[in-house]
Amino acid sequence: MKPPSPPPHLLSIFLLLLTSTITSQQFSTNEQTTLLNLKQAWDNPPSLSHWTSTSSPCTWPEILCSNASVTGLDLQSKGLIGYIPPFICDLQNLQILHMHDNFITGEFPRVFYNCTNLIELDISQNMFVGALPDDIHRLSVLKTAEFGGNNFTGDIPPAIGNISSLKSLMLYQNLFNGTIPPAIGNLTDLETLGLAYNEFSDPVIPYEFGKLNSLKVLWMPACNLAGEIPKSLINLVNLELLDLSLNFLEGEIPHELFLLQSLNHMYLYKNNLSGELPAVIQSPNLTQIDISMNRLTGIVPDDIGKLKKLEVLNLYSNQFSGEIPKSIAQIKTLRVFKVFRNSFTGELPMEFGMHSKLEVFEVSDNQFTGNLPVNMCAGGVLTGVIAFSNRLTGELPKTLESCDRANSIQLYDNKFTGEIPSGIWTLSNISSLRLSGNSFSGELPSKVAWNLSRLEISDNKFSGRIPEGISSWGKLNVFKASNNMFSGEIPVDITSLSELTVLYLDGNSLSGELPSEFKSWNSLTVLNLSRNKLSGQIPSSLGSLQDLLELDLSENQLSGQIPSQLGTLRLTSLNLSSNKLTGRIPSSFDNMAYQNSFLNNPDICSDSHISNLQNCHPKNSHSKKFSPKIIAMIVVLSVFVLLAAVLFALFVFRDYQKRKPKRIRTTWKLTSFHKMDFTERNILSCMTEANVIGTGGAGKVYRIAVGPPRGYVAVKRIWSNKKLDQSQENEFTSEVQILGSIRHSNIVKLLCCLSSQNSKLLVYEFLVHQSLDKWLHGKKRKPEPGLVPGFVLDWPRRLQIATGAAQGLCYMHHDCSPPIVHRDVKSSNILLDSEFNAKIADFGLAKILEKPKPGEGGVSSVVGSLGYFAPEYAYTTRINERIDVYSFGVVLLELVTGREPNEGDKDLNLAEWAWKYYGESDSVTGALDPEINGYTEEMSTVFKLGLICTSTLPSSRPSMKDVLEILRRCDPLDQLPEEMKQGREEFDVAPLLKRETYITSYQETEDIF
Known part of the structure; x- marks a missing residue:
């Protein structure tokens, strides 16, 4: 949402003062001296270099003059440093x-108490700390108090309710954690009240707020509010904006609140109001309603349709039920309609888009039935049709062909039928078309939109051949067409799609041989052609797809031998079963990890006795028959040799026993944290150098094959030839303690641990894409086996990784009790699974935050990695969550710039270089990774977020909860998981970078989110 605009009376005061400017001859010399002293006290900022003794202050643009005296100072964004001087x-x-x-x-x-004429005071977005004073009412004539965006703590003093002249009170984005004083209700002239983004301990809205009869703006999102909205708020008949979002309010929507007179903006989260309305309440003027992301239940009142000026209706992420009132679709001003993630039923009103220019239409994850509204795109500005996971039926309306502004159409998991209107395939802006899980039919077109990057049509009834013109689908990144009725050969042209990473054509009726060359599939990671009628041999050129991780050619009619070139691939999943293959299994696959990859191939064999497969060794020929006399001689001679060997062995063994030192038999203790599908022996027998995939300060990491369904595990070894020293023991204990007790999808899963007297083994789930730093920086270093070039990571994947890692850290910081600080966040400790989902790893340096005992300071040893250190950590060794935020900020800068953490200019690390670049350049575009095309706006935002996270002042850094919120808002909607599709707005972080102050959220002014 956009924040409230300044009250009109303030602009009038400014204009009045500007028209009263006086000449230099009339200006007071004493006041000029005071101004020059202020400039000096603030370290002579360059922005005030024109303040000189040779010019009149009334000519300085920051000064307002009236009646031969200074009446106003406008020092916004001047880079002032220090304190407020007493003079x-x-x-x-x-x-x-x-x-x-x-x-x-x-x-x-x-000192402001001495400014007895002060009527307007704005000290927001600075670095003030401590509590507001209890005698703040001494600012008795103050009309505007802007104190937001600082580090004020504790309670809001009740005395603030005694400043009866106040018209605007903004206390947003501080660290207030006490109660909301009911005394604010005494400010009967108050027009704007902003308490947003403070975690108040008392979650109740004071009943006394109902006395604020002049109030136009009540802005209280993310205030930890619970309970009910007081019925007294019905008296706020002049209210224009009511925002109670991002709280914990619950209940049904009361009909009465939609009839408040003169409302322009309304954001509600819980409503249990009752009673009759005053007679004066009529003609509602609401333009925005946002009651999303809460626990609201019940039906949507039909009275919403009476709001004739309504533009935005956001009801998503609640527990609403019932039908959508038809009257909503008849509102002529409606632009945005978001009701996803609820339990709505019934049909969608067919008049949507008929009376207004819809821009956003998102109704996914409900239980809607019937057809899609026909006129959604009639206004020509709809940017997306998001209606997946419902029970919608019928054919797609042909009018969708006019949705030229739409970049995403997501209709999967419904019951649609018929053919796709031909114009939908070529919509000028469409990049994501997701239609899986329906009953669509027809053939694929030879031409699609130039920038279509994601096409998902699995589980439908599409038929015909895959078009030869598929080579023109040059931007295609993901193509999922499983379980349809496609036939004919796989066209050779499909191998020219150089940006393709995922291809699913399984479960069709494709025939013929596989293409013989795959030169352009440099980025392909998944290839699934199973359950078709393919024949011929497996091309050896498949071995050139070095990024390939999953290959499934099962249930076809492929013949011949398995090409040895496939053995060069680092496949995590291979299935060639149910074909007509012959010969030996390549040695790289001849082990238990792939024992189910070759089933139902009668003429295939194994050298390592894999179960269900015949042995490749030829049977021994029949021995030549000897006479009984010769056989007897052979037996006697064999017995004699055997006895001699036994006696010799006993003699040698006895002598050895006398000389050898005493040895202690190694015993292992296994502690499991999850259900085990492998044994201790599987792990210990494979701890060889051939299986090492990484080496760090704590020891080596091995990739161990344990067979299906898991395939592999990663084993981290902490080893010593003698008893482990205390630091290693602590490291082991810390990791086991933390990972054994927490569960989160973005934190690596510790399966079990094995410990002996001098060795510790940690067994983790294996993540096939290994660490982020290899994908970002691997090509700059000495090549490693299986290393994938960094250019494969496009921006949507990088943003997905950043968001996932932030979710893991957010869980550690905000959802664990006590909180967990990782202390070594870096790109090499962010691991990636097959879908590029990020998981935080390596907790050997983590520490559970405990409250220090009286007299203790919470000091710990300095640990971490060069380039990721928070500055204060190096000289204070104070442990808190802000050091993780700093390190994560460096990771964000790596993702957007492609540089390594110590890759700055001269002696600068990445964070220092980024701050220097930002300060010296008008645009951050030149700092972005040149290998990423497009996405400049999103990457610039994440670059600036990285700067905020790496602020030198710890209190200036946001919490991980706030970092996660910003990253979620950057994500293109069609790429976001449903739990992340909340509150996506346009925003700008630039104003935050000119200062250092604690940020508790980023919805504060028109310039910030």
């Missing part, structure tokens, strides 16, 4: 003081 109120007629967006520190300046 600032020597400007005795000062009425307006704007200091927004600077680096002013210290506690709330009581």
Whole structure:
């Protein structure tokens, strides 16, 4: 949402003062001296270089003059550093003081009490700390108080309710954690109240707020609110914006609140109001309603349709049921309609788009039935049709062909039938078309949209041949067409799709031989052609697909030998079963990990006695028959040799026993944390150098084959020839303690641990794509086996990885009790699974935060990795979550720039270089990874987020919860998991980078989210 605009009376005051500017001859010399002293006290910022003794302050653009005196100072975004000097109120007629967006520190300046004429005070977006003073009411004539975006803590003082002249009170984005004072209800002239993004301990909205009869803006998202909205709020008849979002309110939507007079913006999360409305309440003017991301239940009142000026209706991520009122679709101003992730039923109103220009239409994850509305694109501005996971039926309306602005159509998991209107395939902006899980029919077109990158049509009834013109689908990245009725040969042209990474054509009726060359499939990671009628031999050129991780050619009619070239691939999944293959299994696959990959091939054999396969060794020929006398001689001679060998062995063994040192038999203790599908012997027998995949300060990491269904595990070994020293023991204990007790999809899973007297083994799930740093920086280093070039990671994947890693850290910081600090966040400790989902790994340096005992400071030894250190960690060794935020900020900078953590200019590391670049350049575009095309706006935002996270002042860094929220908002909607599709808006982080202050959220002004 956009924040409230300044009250009109403030602009009037500014214009009045500007028209009263005086000449230099009339200006007070004392006040000029005061201004020059202020400049000096703030370290002579370059932005005030024009403040000189030779010019009149009334000519300075920051000064407002009236009646031969300074009446206003506009010092917004001037880079001011330091404190508020005590002599600032020597400007005795000062009425307006704007200091927004600077680096002013210290506690709330009581010196302002001496500015007896001060009516407008804006010190927001600075670095103030401590509590607001209990005698703040001494600012008795103040009309505007802007204190947001600082580090104020504790309670909001009740005395603030005694400043009866206040018209605007903004306390958003601080660290207030006390109660919301009911005394604020005494401010009967108050028009704007902003308490957003503070975690108040008392979650109840004061009943006394109902007395704020002049209030136009009540802005309280993310305030930890619970309970009910007080019925007294029905008296706020002048209200224009009500935002109670991102709280824990619950209940049904009361009909009455939609009839408040003169409402322009309304954001509600819980409503249990009752009673009759005053007679004056009529003609509602609401333009936005956002009651999303809560626990609301019940039906949507039909009265919403009476809001004739409504533009935005967001009801998503709740527990609503019932039908959507038809009256909503008749609102002529409606632009945005989001109701996904609820339990709505019934048919969608057919009039959607008929009366208004819809821009966003998202109804996924409900139980809607019937057809899609025909006129959704009638306005020509619809950007997406998101209606997956419902029970919608019928054919797609041909009018969807006019959705030229749509970039994503997601209709999967419904019951649609018929053919796809031909114009949908070539929509000028479509990049994602996801239609799986329906009953669509017809053939694929030879031409699709130029930028179509994701096409999913599995589990339908498409038929015919895959078109020869598929080579023109040049941007295709993911093509899933499983379980249809495609026939004919696989066209050779499909191998020219150079950006293809995932191809599923399984479960069709494709025939003929496989293409013989795959030169352009440099990025392909998944190839599934199973359950078709393919014949001929497996091309040896498949071995050139070095990025390939999953290969499934099962249930076809393939013949001949398995090409040895396939053995060069580092496949995590291979299935060639149910074919007509012959000969030996390549040695790379002749082990238990692939024992089910070759079933139902009668003429295939194994050298290692894999179960269900015949042995390749030829049977012994029949021995030549000897006479009984010769056989007897052979037996006697054999017995004699055997006895001699036994006696000699006993003699040698006795002598050896006398000389050998005493040895202690190694015993292993196994502790499991998950259900085991392998044994201790599987692990210990494979701890060889051939299986080493990584080496670090804590020891070596092995990839161990344990057979299906798991395939592989990763084993981290901490080894010593003598008893483990205390640091190794602590490292082992820490990792087991943390990973054995937490469960999260973005944290690597510890399966079990094995320990002996001098060795520790940690057994993890194996992640096939290994670590992020290899994908980002691998090509700059000495090649490693299986290393994948960094260019494979396009921006959507990088953003997916950043979001996943942030989710893992957010869980550690905010959902674990006590919180967990990783202390070594870096790209090499972010592992990737087959879908590029990120998982935080290597907790050997992690520490559970305990509250220090009285007199203790929570000091710990300095650990971590060069380039990722938070500055304060190196000299204070104080452990808190902010050091992880700093390190994660470096990872974000790696993702957007492609540089390594110590790859800056000269002696600068990446974070220092990024800050220097930002300060010296008008645009961050030049700092972005040149290998990524497009996505400039999103990458620039993440670059700036990386800067904020790597701020030198710990309190200036956001929490991981806030970092995660921003990353979720960057994600293209069609790439986001459903739990992340919340509150996606346009935003700009640039204003945050000119200061260092704690950020608790990023929905604060028009310039910030």
